[in-house]
Ligand code: FES
């Protein structure tokens with residue numbers, strides 16, 4: 001089914017001169033003005049100019065291995081049915097009935113032969129086309145009333161969707177993911193566990209937190225014990241990284257390092273970056289004791305003493321260890337409500353209870369995300385105060401600084417003036 005060109009974005013209500021003034025008064029190198037984290041009309045701009053225009057990861061393909069398998073992914077006020085068709089193609093269908101607009105799927109996941117709207121029982125094929133409309137069959141041109149489909153691409157097992165009629169190109173993303181997550185075997189991985197960590201904060205505060213490790217020492221002693229990211233600007237961390245890169249090279253695995261970083265993309269392309277970092281000596285993966293938690297994945301025949309951070313699109317981040325993977329999806333719900341969906345991946349053949357124990361596997365990113373929730377929630381509370389003023393980013397916060405600069409350019413570029 002073709003992409004419906006009528007699916008266009010709404011025009012946000014914030015007047016462009018107000019937005020221009022706000023952006024012009026934003027001090028450089030500092031956290032954003034309060035309005036960017038708290039004004040509903042700015043949130044509406046974020047949705048239209050970022051989340052409706054860019055590629056977003058919604059999950060791993062292994063979640064829907066069989067024809068008819070589906071899951072519902074809600075993001076930025078929209079609901080999508082991600083479904084594997086009878087032809088085994090995966091599609092992203094907008095979860096809005098073409099009769100009178102009810103959600104078609106109430107369930108969060110399952111398997112279906114047909115998608116039947118519970119309201120008046122219009123029935124859709126797995127490719128979204130309308131199969132039957134009760135008691136209206138003669139009068140209705142069914143070809144006009146298929147579920148709206150949006151763009152979807154699967155790269156290294158990761159399902160990306162884009163609401164835009166004309167999405168950014170994915171050539172750089174595809175190349176970088178293949179050279180990074182591809183070596184960790186993500187295309188053949190399976191989901192071991194999913195968890196939702198909801199924060200009472202604007203999506204940008206959640207992402208800024210993810211993109212800096214200035215807070216790792218004080219907030220994440222468990223993480224900082226094993227990952228040299230907590231001091232990544234220090235000469236000793238750089239020396240460790242060089243060792244890891246050399247070790248990986250010996251193993252025939254070279255992970256790209258800081259490609260297109262920070263927060264930039266070639267014209268017309270979606271953004272992507274990759275960063276091959278080091279564990280501290282004695283640690284080989286992100287676990288409580290730094291020791292292995294699952295069978296090696298992909299091309300890894302041994303541990304290289306490191307791991308890779310990969311980011312693709314504005315709100316999807318990934319972390320690959322040689323023995324497991326973490327997908328970190330940032331899902332805005334409202335101006336100050338964001339879900340962080342975390343998906344743990346292991347090798348396809350790894351068996352729970354035999355090859356890995358779930359509680360050991362998820363320990364590091366569960367503990368870390370619970371701690372992050374607390375600090376992000378308190379960050380938003382403070383930012384909401386009348387005493388909040390934009391504060392200076394430290395050298396360890398160059399990525400959030402770059403992110404906020406990208407953010408301001410992106411929403412300004414979408415204004416109507
Ligand atoms: S709204 Fe779906 S069948 Fe009526």
Ligand SMILES: [Fe+2]
Pocket residue numbers: 209210215219220368372
């Ligand atoms: Fe954190």
